[in-house]
Amino acid sequence: MKQAGLFDAGGTRILLDDVSGKITLTPDLIDAQTAARWFRALHDGIVWKSGRRVMYEREVDVPRLRAHFRTDDPALPDVLQQALGRVRAAFGAPFDSIGLNLYRDQHDSVAPHNDKLADIIRGQPIVLLSLGATRTMTIRGKQPPRHVLRVDLDAGSALLMSWETQLHYDHAILKQRAPIGPRISLAFRVREAGKTGDGS
Template sequence: MQTLLFEQDVQRIADDASGPITYRPGIIPSTLAATWFDALREQGDWHASSRVMYERLVGVPRLHCHYAVADPALPGVLREALARVAQHVDAPFNSIGLNFYRDEHDSVAPHNDKLHEMLPQQPVALLSLGATRTMQIRRKQPPHLKTELELEAGSLLLMGWNAQLHYDHGIPKLRYPVGPRISVAFRVRPTRNAW
């Protein structure tokens, strides 16, 4: 069972049977968040990928990489980040996924995390580094309430396991210039998939 350890400065996006989704800015000081961003931009094992959409192959509009927490090649900055997140969220995270949004053209469509790739009742914790980007969170069932949340550098967004059943989330493209951002997602995956 997930436990949210922090209580102060928490913005509750959803806090009922369909959630929780909570946001806390500033769990990482801005100078440290900038240092971690620079290190991950340089050290991350970044990959581009493509997928089939509308019967054609298209590039995924962001770079990504994944690490198992037990991987000896896990960058030290991710070990530090995991230790800091563990001060705020009580969950046995074993997988870290990163998305690199290079500019305003990079995005992720509204989606929910695949529950078969996560241990039941365990949360997803998203640490933001770099430029502020807007996340849209939308309830799947009527009323289709939508929240736009500005994810600042050093902030932590926590989504409960059951939130994936009831909400979609995404980072839309923008029509104005914005700097790069890295999203660091901490998950608890079944041992066979802890990549």
């Protein structure tokens, strides 16, 4: 794992760039005022859905709220249209799917996982745009020596993970002890037609 910690000409931090893929962090893709406005609009205006899943042989609540939009949906909220335009322009991918996750407080989380590559167009990146409170993403190698990155995702920041990284790394937002406010994650993907999904 090559952890350069370098910055490109646009202020993007290169966290990983080797044969296992590429991960970058753009700290201020969206300015603070716009990020706060988008957060309020989505927090109050989206119909958030809870869910259930089987874990350790029993059914439990999914520890966050979720929503999903195709980008060609006539009901796509204006805030998501704006965010889509900024992310497409910044990263040059034809994103057609936006998965939303609302982490209500420090108790909400997403377990270590990788995106289901059968649902994503091969070679296309995944971009996570963060709004609201800062949460730390843990990115861990699947094979020894299991290198670990811990990345603070501030409001307005965008994390790019190349398609290849999903083969070699899991990522997670873990529960934490200290109280923290809500965070919304927008996950931009290029999906196979008809596929849906959430994000990190």
